[in-house]
Amino acid sequence: MERYDLVIIGAGPSGYAAAMRAVDLKKKTLLIEKNVLGGAGITNGALSSKTLWELSRDMLAFRKNLDRYHLEPPKAVWEEIQLEVQNAVKERVHLLSSHLTELQNNSKYSPYINFIEGEACIVSDHIVEIETQQERLAVETDYIIIATGSRPRYLPNIPVDEEHILTSDGIELMDGFPKSMVIVGAGVIGCEYATIFSGFGQTKVYLIDKGDSILPFEDPDVVSVIEKNLEMQGVHIHRNSSLSHIERKNGKVSYTLNFLDGHQESFEVDKALVSVGRVPNYENLWEDAVRVKMGQRGVEDDDTKTSVRNIFAVGDITADINLVNVGELEGRYAVEKIFGNPRKKLVYENISTIMFLNPEVAGVGYNEKAAQEKGLNYKVVTTDYSTIARAVAKRNTQGFIKLLVTDDEEMKILGMRVVGEQASAAIQAVALLISMNKGIEELAECVHPHPSITEGIQESVRALLGKSILKSGLLKNKVNCYCYDCHKKERMTI
Numbered sequence: 001m002e003r004y005d006l007v008i009i010g011a012g013p014s015g016y017a018a019a020m021r022a023v024d025l026k027k028k029t030l031l032i033e034k035n036v037l038g039g040a041g042i043t044n045g046a047l048s049s050k051t052l053w054e055l056s057r058d059m060l061a062f063r064k065n066l067d068r069y070h071l072e073p074p075k076a077v078w079e080e081i082q083l084e085v086q087n088a089v090k091e092r093v094h095l096l097s098s099h100l101t102e103l104q105n106n107s108k109y110s111p112y113i114n115f116i117e118g119e120a121c122i123v124s125d126h127i128v129e130i131e132t133q134q135e136r137l138a139v140e141t142d143y144i145i146i147a148t149g150s151r152p153r154y155l156p157n158i159p160v161d162e163e164h165i166l167t168s169d170g171i172e173l174m175d176g177f178p179k180s181m182v183i184v185g186a187g188v189i190g191c192e193y194a195t196i197f198s199g200f201g202q203t204k205v206y207l208i209d210k211g212d213s214i215l216p217f218e219d220p221d222v223v224s225v226i227e228k229n230l231e232m233q234g235v236h237i238h239r240n241s242s243l244s245h246i247e248r249k250n251g252k253v254s255y256t257l258n259f260l261d262g263h264q265e266s267f268e269v270d271k272a273l274v275s276v277g278r279v280p281n282y283e284n285l286w287e288d289a290v291r292v293k294m295g296q297r298g299v300e301d302d303d304t305k306t307s308v309r310n311i312f313a314v315g316d317i318t319a320d321i322n323l324v325n326v327g328e329l330e331g332r333y334a335v336e337k338i339f340g341n342p343r344k345k346l347v348y349e350n351i352s353t354i355m356f357l358n359p360e361v362a363g364v365g366y367n368e369k370a371a372q373e374k375g376l377n378y379k380v381v382t383t384d385y386s387t388i389a390r391a392v393a394k395r396n397t398q399g400f401i402k403l404l405v406t407d408d409e410e411m412k413i414l415g416m417r418v419v420g421e422q423a424s425a426a427i428q429a430v431a432l433l434i435s436m437n438k439g440i441e442e443l444a445e446c447v448h449p450h451p452s453i454t455e456g457i458q459e460s461v462r463a464l465l466g467k468s469i470l471k472s473g474l475l476k477n478k479v480n481c482y483c484y485d486c487h488k489k490e491r492m493t494i
Contacts, residue, residue, distance in 0.1 A: 012039020
């Protein structure tokens with residue numbers, strides 16, 4: 001029986017990252033994957049859906065530009081869109097596969113990495129069995145990292161068939177743009193797909209929202225921009241509604257909603273997309289004798305360590321944040337925790353996120369809702385995109401920057417949201433300062449390229465410090481500073 005220092009089950013973003021960190025530390029590592037290298041983060045998750053979003057965004061911009069010149073835009077062809085997404089996935093899988101092959105063929109790295117395609121089962125704390133197409137074998141290991149990811153959540157009252165009633169797994173199996181689609185779930189993924197299909201301009205999209213606004217975890221000013229744009233693109237939001245019944249009927253999808261005011265309505269569409277979260281992949285992953293403790297949302301872990309001393313869990317299998325960048329971070333951290341002392345503790349406060357909407361929304365740290373739930377006093381500045389030269393040059397000034405800092409002399413950064421063009425490029429400096437527990441002085445004196453969106457961040461910081469070019473409150477809704485007192489629950493203009 002071959003022996004390893006570490007066996008990693010799952011070669012998605014977190015498992016692959018863990019394996020590469022183990023190679024860095026010269027630990028003999030076995031990486032196991034039963035499906036496609038790269039996991040759902042590539043094949044039917046982040047990469048594929050974001051490729052769809054990019055293509056949809058291009059199409060929307062193209063239509064708007066042609067409309068400006070009173071020209072009739074062409075229609076996107078689903079088969080061509082589908083092929084482009086498939087090519088993006090193939091490129092990424094090929095990159096990871098080629099890299100793994102090169103590692104195994106390179107004498108510098110080959111002693112430390114092995115890859116097996118097969119289904120793994122942990123039969124004891126130190127023994128893993130693998131069933132491949134050719135054989136069943138067992139290996140011995142000092143440590144195990146579980147990184148088996150997640151899949152779309154099914155609800156018992158929704159008959160998903162991946163043909164008419166779909167999850168994200170079935171989107172790319174469609175044979176054309178549906179004329180109409182209902183999306184069940186108004187969280188990030190549901191709103192992203194509403195953005196995508198409305199952006200292509202060939203699908204009437206309905207979005208079911210159990211509350212009175214989408215994205216319930218976000219601040220109202222962020223939600224307002226996204227809702228306005230979705231509705232301008234023809235999306236109908238079923239607010240304050242719950243799904244009572246849904247079924248495939250005569251080649252269509254029929255669904256019935258109960259509304260908070262007591263009335264009920266029925267609708268018919270071509271397709272339904274169910275977007276109600278994801279569940280961890282853990283079935284048949286370990287024998288009963290292996291006491292890995294499960295919680296309601298996944299494997300229970302403490303700083304990536306499970307209830308079994310030598311078994312760790314990372315990525316979507318855990319109850320932590322289900323994002324590719326978080327999974328990769330956890331994978332590397334777990335390896336460092338196993339074989340040494342990580343230089344920094346694993347923290348989630350400075351994790352950068354992007355919501356691929358219209359416009360895109362990037363965030364790091366707390367928003368106002370989270371800060372208020374924590375009972376924090378804070379200062380806020382909001383800077384409208386219309387004050388940023390780069391946004392003006394792009395002829396797209398919809399959006400704003402919102403920066404939260406502590407309400408004291410230090411003004412340490414609590415969080416930031418950027419809504420608008422190139423939002424994701426604007427937050428990295430702030431994420432770094434949050435991780436360093438720093439204040440905002442450093443940002444105020446940086447020299448930014450001109451014109452750039454990041455100049456808006458600099459002006460936001462200067463406004464909080466009382467030395468901005470555009471003074472707070474003088475131009476309506478352009479630059480505004482205020483503070484929030486958590487005890488009085490009051491907002492006061494600075």
